[in-house]
Amino acid sequence: MYQIGTTLTQYIIEEQHTFAGARGQFTGLLNDIATACKKLASLTKKGALVGVLGTANSENVQGEIQKKMDIISNDVFIEALENNGHVAALASEEMETVYNLKVGKPRGSYLVTFDPLDGSSNMDVNVSVGTIFSILRAPVGIENPSAEDFLQAGTQQVAAGYCLYGPSTIMVLTTGRGVSMFTLDSSCGEFILTRDHVKIPEDTKEFAINVSNQRHWELPMQRYIQECIEGKEGVRGKDFNMRWVASMVAEVHRILTRGGVFMYPMDEKMRKAGKEGKLRLLYEANPMGMVIEQAGGLASTGRERILELQPYALHQRVPVVLGSKNEVQRVVDYHLA
Ligand code: AHM
Ligand code: MG
Numbered sequence: 247m248y249q250i251g252t253t254l255t256q257y258i259i260e261e262q263h264t265f266a267g268a269r270g271q272f273t274g275l276l277n278d279i280a281t282a283c284k285k286l287a288s289l290t291k292k293g294a295l296v297g298v299l300g301t302a303n304s305e306n307v308q309g310e311i312q313k314k315m316d317i318i319s320n321d322v323f324i325e326a327l328e329n330n331g332h333v334a335a336l337a338s339e340e341m342e343t344v345y346n347l348k349v350g351k352p353r354g355s356y357l358v359t360f361d362p363l364d365g366s367s368n369m370d371v372n373v374s375v376g377t378i379f380s381i382l383r384a385p386v387g388i389e390n391p392s393a394e395d396f397l398q399a400g401t402q403q404v405a406a407g408y409c410l411y412g413p414s415t416i417m418v419l420t421t422g423r424g425v426s427m428f429t430l431d432s433s434c435g436e437f438i439l440t441r442d443h444v445k446i447p448e449d450t451k452e453f454a455i456n457v458s459n460q461r462h463w464e465l466p467m468q469r470y471i472q473e474c475i476e477g478k479e480g481v482r483g484k485d486f487n488m489r490w491v492a493s494m495v496a497e498v499h500r501i502l503t504r505g506g507v508f509m510y511p512m513d514e515k516m517r518k519a520g521k522e523g524k525l526r527l528l529y530e531a532n533p534m535g536m537v538i539e540q541a542g543g544l545a546s547t548g549r550e551r552i553l554e555l556q557p558y559a560l561h562q563r564v565p566v567v568l569g570s571k572n573e574v575q576r577v578v579d580y581h582l583a
Pocket of ligand 1: 365
Protein backbone atom coordinates (compact mmCIF):
# COMPACT_ATOMS: atom_id res chain seq x y z
CA MET A 247 0.00 0.00 0.00
CA TYR A 248 1.67 3.20 -1.14
CA GLN A 249 0.72 6.73 -0.23
CA ILE A 250 -0.15 9.18 -2.97
CA GLY A 251 2.87 11.49 -3.13
CA THR A 252 5.43 8.66 -2.77
CA THR A 253 8.29 9.14 -5.23
CA LEU A 254 8.94 6.52 -7.90
CA THR A 255 12.38 6.01 -6.34
CA GLN A 256 10.88 5.09 -2.96
CA TYR A 257 8.24 2.94 -4.64
CA ILE A 258 10.69 0.84 -6.63
CA ILE A 259 12.98 0.32 -3.63
CA GLU A 260 9.94 -1.11 -1.80
CA GLU A 261 8.95 -3.24 -4.79
CA GLN A 262 12.42 -4.77 -4.89
CA HIS A 263 11.78 -6.25 -1.45
CA THR A 264 9.08 -8.46 -3.00
CA PHE A 265 11.66 -10.36 -5.06
CA ALA A 266 13.41 -13.21 -3.28
CA GLY A 267 17.20 -12.89 -3.50
CA ALA A 268 16.92 -9.34 -4.81
CA ARG A 269 20.23 -7.55 -5.32
CA GLY A 270 19.01 -4.10 -6.19
CA GLN A 271 19.29 -4.61 -9.95
CA PHE A 272 15.57 -4.28 -10.52
CA THR A 273 15.46 -0.99 -8.62
CA GLY A 274 18.42 0.21 -10.63
CA LEU A 275 16.83 -0.84 -13.90
CA LEU A 276 13.56 0.97 -13.23
CA ASN A 277 15.59 4.00 -12.28
CA ASP A 278 17.47 3.80 -15.60
CA ILE A 279 14.14 3.61 -17.47
CA ALA A 280 12.82 6.59 -15.50
CA THR A 281 15.97 8.54 -16.40
CA ALA A 282 15.51 7.78 -20.11
CA CYS A 283 11.85 8.82 -19.92
CA LYS A 284 12.72 12.11 -18.21
CA LYS A 285 15.19 12.89 -20.99
CA LEU A 286 12.58 12.08 -23.61
CA ALA A 287 9.98 14.18 -21.80
CA SER A 288 12.36 17.11 -21.98
CA LEU A 289 13.21 16.57 -25.67
CA THR A 290 9.59 16.11 -26.76
CA LYS A 291 8.66 19.29 -24.88
CA LYS A 292 11.40 21.32 -26.59
CA GLY A 293 10.46 19.94 -30.03
CA ALA A 294 11.35 22.30 -32.85
CA LEU A 295 13.53 24.38 -30.50
CA VAL A 296 16.10 21.60 -30.47
CA GLY A 297 15.51 20.38 -34.03
CA VAL A 298 14.03 16.99 -33.20
CA LEU A 299 10.91 17.15 -35.40
CA GLY A 300 10.63 15.73 -38.89
CA THR A 301 11.78 12.68 -40.75
CA ALA A 302 15.21 11.05 -40.82
CA ASN A 303 16.61 9.62 -44.03
CA SER A 304 16.24 6.03 -42.88
CA GLU A 305 13.86 3.10 -42.53
CA ASN A 306 13.52 0.73 -39.57
CA VAL A 307 13.34 -3.05 -39.79
CA GLN A 308 9.58 -2.86 -40.39
CA GLY A 309 10.20 -0.77 -43.53
CA GLU A 310 8.77 2.34 -41.89
CA ILE A 311 10.36 5.74 -42.51
CA GLN A 312 11.91 6.75 -39.22
CA LYS A 313 11.24 10.06 -37.55
CA LYS A 314 14.27 11.88 -36.15
CA MET A 315 12.84 11.27 -32.70
CA ASP A 316 12.58 7.49 -33.34
CA ILE A 317 16.36 7.38 -33.67
CA ILE A 318 17.11 9.88 -30.90
CA SER A 319 14.79 8.18 -28.41
CA ASN A 320 16.31 4.77 -29.19
CA ASP A 321 19.79 6.17 -28.49
CA VAL A 322 18.58 7.81 -25.26
CA PHE A 323 17.24 4.47 -24.06
CA ILE A 324 20.39 2.54 -24.93
CA GLU A 325 22.59 5.12 -23.23
CA ALA A 326 20.48 5.06 -20.05
CA LEU A 327 20.30 1.26 -19.89
CA GLU A 328 23.62 -0.16 -21.05
CA ASN A 329 26.04 1.31 -18.54
CA ASN A 330 24.82 0.32 -15.11
CA GLY A 331 24.96 -3.47 -14.99
CA HIS A 332 21.21 -4.03 -14.79
CA VAL A 333 20.51 -5.48 -18.24
CA ALA A 334 22.00 -8.31 -20.27
CA ALA A 335 20.62 -7.16 -23.65
CA LEU A 336 18.01 -4.92 -25.23
CA ALA A 337 15.56 -5.18 -28.12
CA SER A 338 13.67 -2.30 -29.68
CA GLU A 339 11.22 -1.50 -32.44
CA GLU A 340 13.97 0.58 -34.01
CA MET A 341 16.68 -2.13 -34.13
CA GLU A 342 16.61 -5.14 -36.40
CA THR A 343 18.48 -7.46 -34.07
CA VAL A 344 19.16 -7.79 -30.36
CA TYR A 345 21.38 -5.06 -28.93
CA ASN A 346 24.20 -6.73 -27.03
CA LEU A 347 26.18 -4.66 -24.58
CA LYS A 348 29.59 -3.41 -25.66
CA VAL A 349 32.57 -5.44 -24.48
CA GLY A 350 33.51 -4.51 -20.93
CA LYS A 351 30.07 -3.23 -19.91
CA PRO A 352 28.77 -5.01 -16.80
CA ARG A 353 26.02 -7.58 -17.57
CA GLY A 354 22.82 -7.61 -15.50
CA SER A 355 20.00 -10.10 -15.01
CA TYR A 356 17.27 -8.54 -17.14
CA LEU A 357 16.27 -8.17 -20.76
CA VAL A 358 14.31 -5.10 -21.82
CA THR A 359 12.20 -4.70 -24.93
CA PHE A 360 10.94 -1.24 -25.79
CA ASP A 361 9.26 0.99 -28.30
CA PRO A 362 11.17 4.18 -27.53
CA LEU A 363 8.66 6.54 -29.11
CA ASP A 364 5.34 4.97 -29.95
CA GLY A 365 3.00 7.00 -32.13
CA SER A 366 5.96 9.05 -33.36
CA SER A 367 3.98 10.32 -36.38
CA ASN A 368 2.21 12.49 -33.77
CA MET A 369 5.43 14.34 -32.89
CA ASP A 370 5.24 16.72 -35.84
CA VAL A 371 1.65 17.71 -35.03
CA ASN A 372 2.32 18.12 -31.30
CA VAL A 373 0.01 15.33 -30.15
CA SER A 374 0.81 12.86 -27.34
CA VAL A 375 3.47 10.20 -27.86
CA GLY A 376 4.91 7.66 -25.43
CA THR A 377 7.50 5.03 -24.58
CA ILE A 378 6.50 1.40 -23.95
CA PHE A 379 8.74 -1.08 -22.09
CA SER A 380 8.71 -4.71 -20.99
CA ILE A 381 11.15 -6.34 -18.56
CA LEU A 382 12.03 -10.05 -18.81
CA ARG A 383 14.55 -12.21 -16.99
CA ALA A 384 17.77 -12.90 -18.87
CA PRO A 385 18.97 -16.50 -19.20
CA VAL A 386 21.57 -17.31 -16.56
CA GLY A 387 25.19 -17.59 -17.64
CA ILE A 388 24.82 -16.39 -21.24
CA GLU A 389 27.18 -13.56 -22.12
CA ASN A 390 25.33 -12.32 -25.19
CA PRO A 391 21.62 -13.23 -25.21
CA SER A 392 20.11 -13.94 -28.64
CA ALA A 393 16.68 -13.18 -30.11
CA GLU A 394 15.50 -16.62 -28.89
CA ASP A 395 16.11 -15.51 -25.29
CA PHE A 396 13.61 -12.69 -25.79
CA LEU A 397 10.90 -15.02 -27.11
CA GLN A 398 9.14 -15.35 -23.76
CA ALA A 399 5.36 -15.30 -23.36
CA GLY A 400 3.87 -12.11 -21.91
CA THR A 401 3.01 -14.01 -18.73
CA GLN A 402 6.77 -14.16 -18.05
CA GLN A 403 7.15 -10.37 -17.86
CA VAL A 404 8.65 -9.21 -14.56
CA ALA A 405 7.35 -5.69 -15.05
CA ALA A 406 5.94 -3.54 -17.81
CA GLY A 407 4.70 -0.04 -18.38
CA TYR A 408 4.76 3.08 -20.43
CA CYS A 409 5.53 6.77 -20.17
CA LEU A 410 3.09 9.19 -21.78
CA TYR A 411 4.43 12.54 -22.99
CA GLY A 412 1.25 14.61 -23.00
CA PRO A 413 0.14 17.75 -21.16
CA SER A 414 1.78 16.01 -18.16
CA THR A 415 4.44 13.33 -18.32
CA ILE A 416 2.98 10.19 -16.75
CA MET A 417 4.75 6.92 -16.03
CA VAL A 418 2.50 3.89 -15.61
CA LEU A 419 4.05 0.81 -14.09
CA THR A 420 3.11 -2.71 -13.09
CA THR A 421 5.31 -5.27 -11.40
CA GLY A 422 2.45 -7.77 -11.38
CA ARG A 423 0.79 -6.38 -8.27
CA GLY A 424 -1.60 -3.83 -9.73
CA VAL A 425 -1.01 -0.66 -11.71
CA SER A 426 0.42 2.61 -10.42
CA MET A 427 0.62 6.03 -12.09
CA PHE A 428 3.32 8.61 -11.46
CA THR A 429 3.31 12.20 -12.68
CA LEU A 430 6.62 13.90 -13.40
CA ASP A 431 7.17 16.93 -11.19
CA SER A 432 9.69 18.78 -13.33
CA SER A 433 10.47 21.20 -10.49
CA CYS A 434 12.24 18.39 -8.57
CA GLY A 435 12.78 15.92 -11.43
CA GLU A 436 10.88 13.14 -9.67
CA PHE A 437 7.97 10.98 -10.72
CA ILE A 438 5.35 11.24 -7.97
CA LEU A 439 2.67 8.61 -7.31
CA THR A 440 -0.63 10.23 -8.30
CA ARG A 441 -2.88 7.13 -8.71
CA ASP A 442 -2.55 3.65 -7.29
CA HIS A 443 -4.52 0.40 -7.73
CA VAL A 444 -5.85 1.64 -11.06
CA LYS A 445 -8.98 -0.24 -12.12
CA ILE A 446 -10.61 -0.11 -15.55
CA PRO A 447 -14.42 0.06 -15.51
CA GLU A 448 -15.77 -3.28 -16.76
CA ASP A 449 -18.30 -1.64 -19.08
CA THR A 450 -17.79 1.21 -21.50
CA LYS A 451 -19.46 3.28 -24.19
CA GLU A 452 -16.21 4.32 -25.88
CA PHE A 453 -14.30 2.51 -28.60
CA ALA A 454 -11.06 3.29 -30.44
CA ILE A 455 -10.28 1.92 -33.88
CA ASN A 456 -8.95 3.29 -37.16
CA VAL A 457 -12.22 3.22 -39.12
CA SER A 458 -10.46 3.99 -42.41
CA ASN A 459 -9.59 0.27 -42.46
CA GLN A 460 -13.22 -0.82 -42.08
CA ARG A 461 -13.61 -2.30 -45.57
CA HIS A 462 -10.68 -4.66 -44.87
CA TRP A 463 -11.84 -5.97 -41.47
CA GLU A 464 -13.01 -9.50 -40.79
CA LEU A 465 -16.75 -10.04 -40.26
CA PRO A 466 -16.70 -10.23 -36.41
CA MET A 467 -15.09 -6.79 -36.24
CA GLN A 468 -17.50 -5.39 -38.85
CA ARG A 469 -20.39 -6.68 -36.73
CA TYR A 470 -19.03 -5.29 -33.45
CA ILE A 471 -18.41 -1.77 -34.76
CA GLN A 472 -21.66 -1.70 -36.73
CA GLU A 473 -23.57 -2.47 -33.52
CA CYS A 474 -21.70 0.28 -31.64
CA ILE A 475 -22.51 2.81 -34.37
CA GLU A 476 -26.22 1.85 -34.40
CA GLY A 477 -26.29 3.11 -30.80
CA LYS A 478 -29.53 3.29 -28.82
CA GLU A 479 -31.60 2.21 -31.80
CA GLY A 480 -29.57 -0.99 -32.35
CA VAL A 481 -29.06 -4.26 -30.47
CA ARG A 482 -26.68 -2.65 -27.96
CA GLY A 483 -29.38 -0.22 -26.82
CA LYS A 484 -26.85 2.48 -25.93
CA ASP A 485 -24.98 5.23 -27.74
CA PHE A 486 -21.20 4.91 -28.18
CA ASN A 487 -18.48 7.50 -28.51
CA MET A 488 -15.34 7.06 -30.62
CA ARG A 489 -11.75 8.28 -30.14
CA TRP A 490 -8.59 7.68 -32.19
CA VAL A 491 -5.36 9.41 -31.18
CA ALA A 492 -3.13 7.16 -33.35
CA SER A 493 -0.88 6.78 -30.33
CA MET A 494 -1.41 3.51 -28.47
CA VAL A 495 0.06 4.93 -25.27
CA ALA A 496 -2.51 7.72 -25.23
CA GLU A 497 -5.34 5.28 -26.02
CA VAL A 498 -4.32 2.88 -23.24
CA HIS A 499 -3.97 5.78 -20.84
CA ARG A 500 -7.48 6.98 -21.65
CA ILE A 501 -8.79 3.46 -21.08
CA LEU A 502 -7.03 3.24 -17.70
CA THR A 503 -8.55 6.58 -16.80
CA ARG A 504 -12.17 6.18 -17.90
CA GLY A 505 -12.57 2.79 -19.57
CA GLY A 506 -12.93 1.95 -23.24
CA VAL A 507 -11.91 -0.62 -25.81
CA PHE A 508 -8.95 -0.25 -28.19
CA MET A 509 -8.71 -2.36 -31.31
CA TYR A 510 -6.12 -2.84 -34.03
CA PRO A 511 -7.56 -5.98 -35.60
CA MET A 512 -6.27 -8.29 -38.30
CA ASP A 513 -7.59 -7.42 -41.74
CA GLU A 514 -7.59 -8.60 -45.33
CA LYS A 515 -5.11 -5.95 -46.47
CA MET A 516 -2.59 -7.09 -43.85
CA ARG A 517 -3.19 -10.73 -44.75
CA LYS A 518 -2.44 -10.01 -48.42
CA ALA A 519 0.73 -8.19 -47.35
CA GLY A 520 1.77 -11.21 -45.24
CA LYS A 521 1.34 -9.33 -41.97
CA GLU A 522 -0.30 -10.76 -38.87
CA GLY A 523 -1.42 -7.46 -37.38
CA LYS A 524 -0.17 -3.91 -37.03
CA LEU A 525 1.18 -3.82 -33.49
CA ARG A 526 4.23 -5.69 -32.28
CA LEU A 527 3.92 -8.43 -29.66
CA LEU A 528 7.11 -8.05 -27.64
CA TYR A 529 7.24 -4.30 -27.10
CA GLU A 530 3.67 -3.10 -27.66
CA ALA A 531 1.00 -5.79 -27.13
CA ASN A 532 2.63 -7.71 -24.26
CA PRO A 533 3.56 -4.78 -22.01
CA MET A 534 0.24 -3.03 -22.66
CA GLY A 535 -1.56 -6.35 -22.19
CA MET A 536 0.08 -6.80 -18.78
CA VAL A 537 -0.84 -3.25 -17.70
CA ILE A 538 -4.43 -3.70 -18.86
CA GLU A 539 -4.86 -7.10 -17.18
CA GLN A 540 -3.31 -5.83 -13.96
CA ALA A 541 -5.94 -3.08 -13.98
CA GLY A 542 -8.75 -5.64 -14.35
CA GLY A 543 -9.19 -5.41 -18.12
CA LEU A 544 -8.64 -7.97 -20.88
CA ALA A 545 -6.12 -8.10 -23.73
CA SER A 546 -6.82 -10.45 -26.63
CA THR A 547 -6.01 -10.99 -30.28
CA GLY A 548 -9.77 -11.44 -30.72
CA ARG A 549 -9.25 -15.17 -30.40
CA GLU A 550 -6.53 -15.74 -27.79
CA ARG A 551 -5.19 -14.08 -24.67
CA ILE A 552 -2.22 -11.99 -25.82
CA LEU A 553 -0.05 -12.76 -22.78
CA GLU A 554 -0.23 -16.51 -23.45
CA LEU A 555 1.05 -16.33 -27.03
CA GLN A 556 4.39 -18.05 -27.53
CA PRO A 557 6.46 -15.53 -29.52
CA TYR A 558 8.42 -16.81 -32.53
CA ALA A 559 10.10 -13.61 -33.72
CA LEU A 560 11.43 -10.39 -32.21
CA HIS A 561 9.30 -8.12 -34.39
CA GLN A 562 6.23 -10.38 -34.61
CA ARG A 563 2.93 -8.55 -35.08
CA VAL A 564 -0.42 -9.44 -33.53
CA PRO A 565 -4.01 -8.23 -33.70
CA VAL A 566 -4.90 -6.34 -30.51
CA VAL A 567 -8.21 -5.88 -28.69
CA LEU A 568 -7.84 -4.53 -25.17
CA GLY A 569 -9.61 -2.59 -22.47
CA SER A 570 -12.85 -2.84 -20.49
CA LYS A 571 -13.52 -6.48 -19.65
CA ASN A 572 -17.09 -6.94 -20.85
CA GLU A 573 -16.51 -5.15 -24.13
CA VAL A 574 -13.34 -7.09 -25.00
CA GLN A 575 -15.16 -10.31 -24.07
CA ARG A 576 -17.95 -9.38 -26.51
CA VAL A 577 -15.43 -8.87 -29.32
CA VAL A 578 -13.85 -12.24 -28.50
CA ASP A 579 -17.27 -13.93 -28.41
CA TYR A 580 -18.02 -12.57 -31.90
CA HIS A 581 -14.69 -13.92 -33.18
CA LEU A 582 -15.24 -17.35 -31.66
CA ALA A 583 -18.94 -17.63 -32.66
P1 AHM B 1 4.49 3.05 -34.36
O1 AHM B 1 5.10 2.13 -33.33
O2 AHM B 1 5.21 2.95 -35.68
O3 AHM B 1 4.35 4.45 -33.86
O4 AHM B 1 3.03 2.47 -34.70
C1 AHM B 1 2.18 2.13 -33.66
C2 AHM B 1 1.03 3.12 -33.63
C3 AHM B 1 0.19 2.99 -32.40
O5 AHM B 1 0.65 3.85 -31.39
C4 AHM B 1 -1.16 3.41 -32.90
O6 AHM B 1 -2.19 2.78 -32.17
C5 AHM B 1 -1.16 2.98 -34.33
O7 AHM B 1 0.17 2.82 -34.71
C6 AHM B 1 -1.80 4.00 -35.21
O8 AHM B 1 -2.03 3.43 -36.44
P2 AHM B 1 -2.70 4.23 -37.66
O9 AHM B 1 -1.57 4.86 -38.39
O10 AHM B 1 -3.39 3.18 -38.44
O11 AHM B 1 -3.65 5.24 -37.12
MG1 MG C 1 5.06 1.55 -31.69
